[in-house]
Amino acid sequence: MQSYEMIVFDCDGTLVDSAVMISMLYEGYRVMYPNRSPLSYEHFIPCYFQTDEENCAYLEIPPEDKERFEDICFHQCENEMNTVKPFPGIDELLIELYRRGYALGIATSRSYAAFYELKNQLTEEAFACFSCIGVQDVVAHTKPAPDVLLYIMQKTGYSSGQLLFVGDSMNDALCAKAAAVDFVWAKWGSVTPVTLPCSYAIETPQELLTIL
Structure with missing residues (x-):
């Protein structure tokens, strides 16, 4: 594995x-x-x-x-x-991953201003688990280009083989592929019927723990 x-x-x-x-x-x-x-x-x-x-x-x-x-x-x-909330189990997943020693990051097409709304949506403990944030403000091209994952690798020193990217859209999948990063399809959040190319497909946040 x-x-x-x-x-x-x-x-x-x-x-x-x-x-x-x-x-x-x-x-x-x-x-x-x-x-x-x-x-x-x-x-x-x-x-x-x-x-x-x-x-x-x-x-x-x-x-x-x-x-x-x-x-x-x-x-x-x-x-x-105000109805925008974390999916069930997300706060607990982030805290458990951090407890197990994984570094956590976010790769989003949100702006910095829009991203910080997330502070009001996750618990304080869960939000504090993230050590590197990639938003549209810091890259030349947003997803599906690989820029945001390349930015995170450059900032953290991790290689593409050390990263795992979890997302729900074709843009996420193509971004991961272009950056040579393994991709997990988070099926709990998909809003389209398209099947995404991925290394793993999971139905719930907690299932991520079973592939690590």
Whole structure:
């Protein structure tokens, strides 16, 4: 069995259940652009894995509309954002991995500002387990490019063979492949029916402990 030293997690759909963001974008788009041709809910699913800038390009949101669009989607729907919580067992998993001596990291397409919302979603003890954070602000290219995992390797000194990346999307899987890092498909957070290329596929967070 491969000997891993560091476990790196994607954020949305892996650590926290933030799929409500898809509905918020879907509803916000309808409010913002009532005269545009309607888009299906499925059209908004890729937004779950992209940066804010990528989403604006994908949805054809002009730069001058970006701030108002985000306000309609998110800031006017704070009750929905309050439903974003860790998946069951995530806090306990992180604490147990840290107790066993694994270094923990996060590789996300969130910005620093958006990432720190995670401090309010995980327990204080669980959040403190992370020693290296890779966000969109520190890389030239976001996932599926390998930049964020390469950044973590550069910062920590671990090799690709010492990392294990846990994620829920095709972008995560392709990022891991490009960085030559083994990938764990976190099936508890998947929002699409696509089968992901992976070294391991697990149904619950606790199952990760069985492959280490």
